Amino acid sequence: xxxxxQSPSSLSASLGDRVTITCRASRGIGDSLAWYQQKPGEVPxxxxxxxxxxxxxxxxxxxxSGSGTDxxxxxxxxxxxDFATYYCQKYGSAPQTFGQGTKVEIK
Amino acid sequence: xxQLVESGGDLVQPGGSLTLSCAASGFNIGVNxxxxxxxxxxKGLEWVSVMYADGSRYYADSVKGRFTISRDNSKNTLxxxxxxxxxxxxxxxxxxxxxxxxxxxxxxxxxxxxxxxxVSS
Numbered sequence: 094x095x096x097x098x099q100s101p102s103s104l105s106a107s108l109g110d111r112v113t114i115t116c117r118a119s120r121g122i123g124d125s126l127a128w129y130q131q132k133p134g135e136v137p138x139x140x141x142x143x144x145x146x147x148x149x150x151x152x153x154x155x156x157x158s159g160s161g162t163d164x165x166x167x168x169x170x171x172x173x174x175d176f177a178t179y180y181c182q183k184y185g186s187a188p189q190t191f192g193q194g195t196k197v198e199i200k
Numbered sequence: 201x202x203q204l205v206e207s208g209g210d211l212v213q214p215g216g217s218l219t220l221s222c223a224a225s226g227f228n229i230g231v232n233x234x235x236x237x238x239x240x241x242x243k244g245l246e247w248v249s250v251m252y253a254d255g256s257r258y259y260a261d262s263v264k265g266r267f268t269i270s271r272d273n274s275k276n277t278l279x280x281x282x283x284x285x286x287x288x289x290x291x292x293x294x295x296x297x298x299x300x301x302x303x304x305x306x307x308x309x310x311x312x313x314x315x316x317x318x319v320s321s
Contacts, residue, residue: 094261127307129245136294136314137237137245142307180245184306187250187258189235194244 095120097183099192105200112168114195116181121161125185128157128166132177141166142184171197202226202310204295209315216285220315222278222295230273233298233306236280238291239314248293249280263289285319292316 096119106112116126124144131137139148141157144164154169168175176199181192208220222234236248249259249269257269268281278295292314299309 125306129308131245136311137308138311139299139307139309142299142309143303146303148309178244182245182247182308184308188260189247189250189306189308191237191245191247 094188095122095183095190097181097190097192099181099195101195102193103196103198105198106171107200108171108173110171110200112171112175112197114166114179114181114197116159116164116166116192118162118164118183122183122185124160125183126157126159126164127182127184128155129180129182130175130177131180137180140179168197202297204297204310204312206293206295206312206315209293209317211318211320212285213321214285214287214319216319217281217283218285218317219282220280220293220295220317222280222312224276224278224297227297228273229271229276229278229297234269234271234278235296235308236269236278237294237296237308238289238317239294240288240291243291246291251278282317285317287319290317290319 098117126144128141129137145157156167178194178196203225205223235250251269266284270279294314295312296308297310
């Protein structure tokens with residue numbers, strides 16, 4: 094089975110900072126990669142799919158890139174509402190493994 | 201409007217059984233990819249099971265042989281039958297559906313609010 098490794102597991106950043114989260118697949122998955130955001134006590138929400146397609150309504154400061162085995166989620170200028178945990182997920186064929194998550198905290 | 205409402209979560213003893221339901225509205229579950237995802241307290245998301253539109257089903261290794269995903273098209277409801285429950289199955293269980301366009305097929309696009317399963321003696 095394909096494993097998804099996300100890094101870092103947590104990070105501290107200030108408002109306005111550029112933040113980068115990486116996700117690595119143990120084998121190539123093309124562009125079948127989604128990113129989710131989850132705030133405490135809330136249901137996860139999809140941000141990006143097909144590695145780089147922004148879900149409708151998601152601010153343009155979020156950007157997804159990559160293909161094959163290496164993927165990146167970038168937040169260009171961190172806003173107060175962006176403090177949350179972010180997960181990558183390989184989708185399409187099963188198993189549809191999630192990464193371990195990256196908690197973005199206020200510095 | 202797509203809506204997913206999970207139910208059936210409860211406190212159950214180790215070794216026990218439980219069946220979760222996910223009532224769908226706004227679409228026909230028989231033509232969509234449907235999945236279960238769980239989240240243990242304070243932990244990350246874990247993919248549990250999937251049923252594709254063609255009826256094929258797959259499971260995470262951690263639940264294979266113990267959990268069964270199914271659907272009732274007449275009730276527009278997805279189920280997760282859970283047997284031989286373990287303490288480590290304690291989690292919020294979410295059902296999700298894929299997106300409306302080909303680029304979002306097989307993505308957990310729409311989510312329910314989740315139902316809590318607690319396995320404890």
